[in-house]
Amino acid sequence: MNKSQENIKVREPLVRTVKRAERSNLDIIKLRIIAFILALVAGGLFILLIGFNPFELYLTIVSGAFRSKMAIQATVKFMIPLLMASLGITLAFKMKFWNIGAEGQIIMGAVFSSYFALFYSDLPHIVLIIIMFISGFIGGGLWGLIPAYFKSKFNTNETLLTLMLNYIALHVISFLRDGPWKDPGSSGFPKIARFEANAQLDKILGVQFGWIVGLILVVVVFIYMVYTKHGYEISVVGESQATSRYAGMNVKKIILRTMILSGGICGITGVIQSAGSDMTLAASVAGGVGFTAIIVAWLANLNPFGILMVSFLFSVLEKGSSVMQSTYGLSTYSASVLQGIILFFILGCEFFIRYKFVLRHKGGNK
């Protein structure tokens, strides 16, 4: 024993992590801003490395998103599905139900509503649109209900189940495209027909009216979560199921109900994307939005108004980098690298909200 003691020198470790007291909200915002600036610096280094002027490129991203009316419309178009899907999963996340199946729920919403868009396109326009929204809600809701049912009945892992259902949904589209819903006028090319004008969403200020639905949802979801009994139940279940049972809540019912809503909102996202932007049912209707929404929801701390802001910034980045690509002849991947760097810093700063590093000698020994 004595020997081992001699080998270990009296030395404090160089760096150690220490849990800090809870930071104030202002501090947290400051920290995030610093992280964002650092991200821009690091991204700038990357741009320098590939031989461009970082300031010019950053400027292109911002101006690219806003340079013309069309550019702004395109930015908003990116934003609509992201905003809505994030709001949808927020309900589930607040309950600590890890719904990573927004992708599948978006697709099923689009599939259900497309049935009416394709085969009942002669209905009166308003009736048709309302039916499409309702069927989209049901489609997404059902896709959310399946994992919720198994979770509440057999305590299955919702992360796995929602993820798997994404793939099933994706292949449902492929099946419809190659089989029953194949466009007869496409001369053998597997695709689903373009929706008739009657089944397309109207435009307001040059963009499909989905953006209004999105803005309304921000307010509705906020009120639902903060001021209603349902919202209160969701928070309690999320905190502890034991507490909710103790309080006499029907936990199963709450899980099922919330997942129908969560999936349903994602389903409406699918309606808006297919009938408002794609004008057909394409396999890319969700296109990864369901996953990006997870990041958006977390960055916004599950706050609907925060989600509005974060999804806006995401869309600017998305649209701006596509302009940057075409202007400077960059590859798609370099824009993705840039996005990755920014995300890395912002998500990384969450660590510093809860921990700090203590260096040797600083407030340490002696």
Add this chain to the structure above:
Amino acid sequence: MSNLIETKYAIELKGVSKIFGSVVANDNINLNIKYGEILALLGENGSGKTTLMNMLSGIYYPDAGTISIAGDEVSISSPTDAINYGIGMIHQHFKLVEVLNAMDNIVLGTKEKYLKPKILKDKILNISSKFGLEIEPEKKIYNMSVSEKQTVEILKVLYRGAQILILDEPTAVLTPQETEKLFAILRKMKEQGSAIIIITHKLHEVLSVSDRVAILRKGKLIDTVKTEDSNEKQLTELMVGRPVSLKINRPEVESKKTILNVVDLSVMNEDGSLGLKNINFKLKRGEILGVAGIAGSGQKELCESIAGLIKIKSGAVLCNKENIIGKTPDEIINLGISMSFVPEDRLGMGLVGSMGMVENMMLKSYRKSKGFFIDKKPSRKLAEYLKNKLQIVTPNVDMPVRMMSGGNVQKVLLGREIDSNPNVLITAYPVRGLDINSSYVIYDLLNEQKLKGVAVLFIGEDLDVLLELSDRIMVLCNGEMKGIVDTKETTKEEIGLMMAGKSFKGVEGDE
């Protein structure tokens, strides 16, 4: 060797401080312990005992000050370092692998070559006979009683050659008899030259086992006294900081009518074993029925089955002659029985940690208001009222309750339940983790309810408190009821034996 032991301290702490955010957990602590000595570390919850010991065992690193072991200044930056320095910590919650046997658990994590079972067994038996420990090396952990598991934990650190032993509240899970056995082992280890630090807040144990007592209060070392020159009263005063009366009131209530009748209640655990076996008792208005038993003897199952939180296998719970078994908590609340359950797991079950007092107040009552929206006004009023009445320390009623101290959390929970005017009040470990002052506030609250004619079921762990506070005590052991005794006619020893599984004639049934 003996010369060395006399001249050098096993551990010497100089000016050790540890700060968590804005909380000073340990403030400039100077403490030492010799080989061949048992030091008791006494202090209320939150006084910094565990933090101090965690710095010795390498879990935390001090922000200031030095630690010397056997005369040399050292730096303990990980539990491995601590083991290398011969420090072994026995935690309150055992850290054992249930499916392995005792031997495997003992050698687990050591870097040496795996010995043949036979040799290993001899080696372990050798160590255990040296210190007077009893162990079956091949017994699986899941087949062991709590005290056997503790023995394995002790052997684990002895096997690693620990000369310095730290025990964090080792007696919390033991019966009085098992505690005595543990103390005998500790004394034997002391004779062999080990230095032992025992963390506890039970005064009589401090007095019976330790040589010296170090008292911590609010992170500061108040005093170190020789046990033989001290007494219970002096230690309490040092611990609390002012004179305290240690007597708990037990008001008498006439006319006791049975309100809750539990008949042949059995509960199945998830693993298929019986958590409760044919429990029979009657709970009367205006009495406090204490429940004694070592941890995990079925107390949790008892509370939760009465509250409707878990399914029962057979039996009935009659409340005013109506069977409430099979009803959901929500239905039980609606029946107008108004039963309140204060669970042991306060932030995990009774309260929502991330919410403030206001939102916690409406946890059970939010459904009563009409409409789709919640009405926070009544809860806010109640929260303000309780804050003043029970002197709950919190900057405002919207601060998350998890940021409050344990005593205040308990006041919030108990306050909410009492406010619902219950007929039956079930409380599980209501004073666990509370300082002496808060504990007495809680005892007073319970007595107040008893005088109002409420039937109180009090699940406790400190036998002294149970004996003073309750009118009758039910003793549980392994899910079986070993009897109900009148506190005026029983002794601590008798209850201890019942906790260990012995039934007495004449005390088996209720009535």
